[in-house]
Amino acid sequence: MTALKKPRSIIQPVSFCAGCGHAIIQRLIAECIEELGLQDQIIACCDIACSEWSLDALDYDFIAGPHGRIAAVATGIKKVRPDKIVYAHAGDGSSYVIGLTETCYAAIRDVPITMIVVNNACLGMTGGQMNLATTLLGDKTSSSPYGRSKDSTGHPVDMLKLIQNLDVQFAARGALFDPRHIEETKRYIKKGFENQVSKKGFSVIEVLSPCPTNWNLSPVDAMKKIREENTKVFPLGIYVDREERGTGCG
Amino acid sequence: MDDKYVLLKGNEAIAEAALRAGCRFYAGYPITPQSEILEYMSANMEKNGGVFYQAENEIAGMSMLFGAAAAGARVMSSSSGPGFDLMQEEISYLSSNGIPAVLVNAMRYGTGDGEITAGQDSYWLTTRGGGHGDSRQIVFAPASVDECAQLTYLAFDLAEKYRNVVIILTDGAVSQMIEKCRLPGRKEHDIDQFDWTLSGKPLGAKKNKLNNMTNIIGHSDYQKYLFEKYAEMFENEQRWESLGVEDAELLLVAYGISSRVCKTAVMEGRKKGIKLGLIRPITVWPFPRKAFEKIPDSVKGFVTVEMCVATQLGLDVELTSKGRRALYSYLTGVNIPTAEGILAFCESILSGKQKPTEVF
Ligand SMILES: Cc1ncc(C[n+]2csc(CCOP(=O)(O)OP(=O)(O)O)c2C)c(N)n1
Ligand code: SF4
Numbered sequence: 001m002t003a004l005k006k007p008r009s010i011i012q013p014v015s016f017c018a019g020c021g022h023a024i025i026q027r028l029i030a031e032c033i034e035e036l037g038l039q040d041q042i043i044a045c046c047d048i049a050c051s052e053w054s055l056d057a058l059d060y061d062f063i064a065g066p067h068g069r070i071a072a073v074a075t076g077i078k079k080v081r082p083d084k085i086v087y088a089h090a091g092d093g094s095s096y097v098i099g100l101t102e103t104c105y106a107a108i109r110d111v112p113i114t115m116i117v118v119n120n121a122c123l124g125m126t127g128g129q130m131n132l133a134t135t136l137l138g139d140k141t142s143s144s145p146y147g148r149s150k151d152s153t154g155h156p157v158d159m160l161k162l163i164q165n166l167d168v169q170f171a172a173r174g175a176l177f178d179p180r181h182i183e184e185t186k187r188y189i190k191k192g193f194e195n196q197v198s199k200k201g202f203s204v205i206e207v208l209s210p211c212p213t214n215w216n217l218s219p220v221d222a223m224k225k226i227r228e229e230n231t232k233v234f235p236l237g238i239y240v241d242r243e244e245r246g247t248g249c250g
Numbered sequence: 251m252d253d254k255y256v257l258l259k260g261n262e263a264i265a266e267a268a269l270r271a272g273c274r275f276y277a278g279y280p281i282t283p284q285s286e287i288l289e290y291m292s293a294n295m296e297k298n299g300g301v302f303y304q305a306e307n308e309i310a311g312m313s314m315l316f317g318a319a320a321a322g323a324r325v326m327s328s329s330s331g332p333g334f335d336l337m338q339e340e341i342s343y344l345s346s347n348g349i350p351a352v353l354v355n356a357m358r359y360g361t362g363d364g365e366i367t368a369g370q371d372s373y374w375l376t377t378r379g380g381g382h383g384d385s386r387q388i389v390f391a392p393a394s395v396d397e398c399a400q401l402t403y404l405a406f407d408l409a410e411k412y413r414n415v416v417i418i419l420t421d422g423a424v425s426q427m428i429e430k431c432r433l434p435g436r437k438e439h440d441i442d443q444f445d446w447t448l449s450g451k452p453l454g455a456k457k458n459k460l461n462n463m464t465n466i467i468g469h470s471d472y473q474k475y476l477f478e479k480y481a482e483m484f485e486n487e488q489r490w491e492s493l494g495v496e497d498a499e500l501l502l503v504a505y506g507i508s509s510r511v512c513k514t515a516v517m518e519g520r521k522k523g524i525k526l527g528l529i530r531p532i533t534v535w536p537f538p539r540k541a542f543e544k545i546p547d548s549v550k551g552f553v554t555v556e557m558c559v560a561t562q563l564g565l566d567v568e569l570t571s572k573g574r575r576a577l578y579s580y581l582t583g584v585n586i587p588t589a590e591g592i593l594a595f596c597e598s599i600l601s602g603k604q605k606p607t608e609v610f
């Protein structure tokens with residue numbers, strides 16, 4: 001049995017709340033980077049929301065973009081330093097709501113960056129308000145106290161289905177509720193980085209991720225909710241892999 | 251500097267000077283009257299080894315710019331009116347990180363969609379704006395195509411010197427006029443010149459964390475750093491041109507297109523025995539207070555000439571003169587002022603028929 005080694009890129013204790021999926025994702029990112037030997041050429045981008053907790057924790061050059069603009073910020077960086085590996089780690093509010101335009105146009109331009117979108121079904125940083133793109137119908141949040149209603153707020157949207165139509169390199173959705181799914185998510189993230197190494201196009205990996213703090217659930221119950229409810233609206237799997245010319249779910 | 255003159259539009263002179271200054275990243279969204287900058291960049295940026303993006307909107311363009319500048323490139327974007335409004339968020343982020351960038355605001359007239367023609371009513375937004383928070387931007391106000399080129403070229407150096415945003419403030423007239431102009435020499439910028447950039451360094455090497463600078467150096471150091479930087483810019487970067495100040499009875503104060511008309515008014519006035527002078531701010535932030543240090547006793551009042559509804563430039567003149575002279579504002583709104591109009595206004599001041607202007 002091999003001992004679990006902490007990636008060398010992680011240089012500070014985790015700052016996320018207990019049971020937060022962002023922390024697992026941060027670790028997966030660092031593991032993928034080191035397993036691919038890319039740790040000496042990373043430029044990392046986070047949003048000013050919860051992903052910003054990664055900024056000091058990882059030993060990379062790092063920038064926190066304006067809320068929602070991370071795909072555009074990463075685009076600017078990648079174009080100036082095309083030989084570096086540029087990734088973006090942002091929330092679903094950032095990537096799919098306030099910054100949907102920026103995300104879609106980075107995808108349309110097929111900018112060779114790796115984008116990791118944390119779908120925690122709420123706006124985590126500001127107190128778990130409803131996320132127009134990802135909060136499930138009926139779910140209570142601090143801004144949908146009676147449960148999200150389709151009449152006034154529309155419905156959650158599988159944005160990977162939208163991105164699927166934009167001719168990107170890779171789009172996949174993973175989850176974190178058991179080791180098998182964590183491994184699968186890691187494979188997707190790694191694929192996203194490999195695509196950049198081999199100078200391919202835009203890769204996006206969305207991860208269904210618990211926010212126990214704002215969901216008012218224990219970390220275990222939060223994982224259970226994702227497995228039983230969120231995966232029904234947001235199916236897991238590969239949506240686009242241009243290399244395989246494959247489309248999985250969706 | 252090339253010795254020979256070329257004929258260019260103001261917008262083209264800005265774009266070409268930027269390329270010659272080593273600007274290698276442009277992102278913007280079309281809006282009149284500055285679209286020629288974007289178009290010029292679309293035709294010439296890649297030839298110069300740079301990156302051109304027509305952005306999906308001004309916020310996205312500015313965010314790309316934020317990333318590109320953070321990665322070390324010399325960057326530019328340009329807009330006008332409602333587009334310049336959308337750029338404010340990222341100006342604030344550039345400021346909070348001390349990332350240099352050169353922006354152009356070619357003023358069009360009016361609130362809302364307004365007019366696509368010249369205006370000077372975004373003076374406050376440009377000199378006092380910069381989005382939320384306490385930032386200052388160096389703002390150049392060229393009055394000729396030649397100055398468009400020279401000031402844009404200089405803007406890149408100052409942006410880097412102070413790690414600050416520098417804005418070229420033109421208007422629908424200066425940006426569109428075709429005039430002779432000298433172009434500055436070509437230089438290349440090294441993206442690794444500065445140690446604060448994102449360059450993708452090896453593990454263990456000291457990293458740059460571009461975030462609010464407060465988070466990096468602490469609030470009190472940050473406040474001190476910013477205050478001292480703004481004070482230094484204010485002290486060192488005031489630029490202006492004066493004409494006929496020594497014996498003037500009335501001192502016109504105007505920048506950009508209005509200042510050109512004021513020059514004619516000064517000449518014509520003097521032919522008629524009306525002694526006018528002119529102070530033309532070349533930087534509107536920092537406002538050239540030094541130009542007002544030695545105002546002769548002959549001067550009875552300051553007269554701003556602006557394409558506004560209510561005076562904006564007058565605020566800076568009041569702050570400078572501290573009430574020592576009366577302020578009058580000749581406000582022409584959507585119309586470019588005429589020398590005759592300015593002279594008639596000045597004559598009515600001198601004959602006691604004009605009440606001083608209030609700034610509000
Ligand atoms: C323009 C702007 N609007 C609003 C905010 C406030 N704000 C900060 S983070 C955030 C939501 C973050 O949600 P998400 O992007 O899903 O990330 P999470 O915190 O859940 O990881 C909001 C609304 C802001 N910083 N900027
Ligand atoms: S608020 Fe939610 S998303 Fe943010 S760190 Fe805490 S658990 Fe994670």
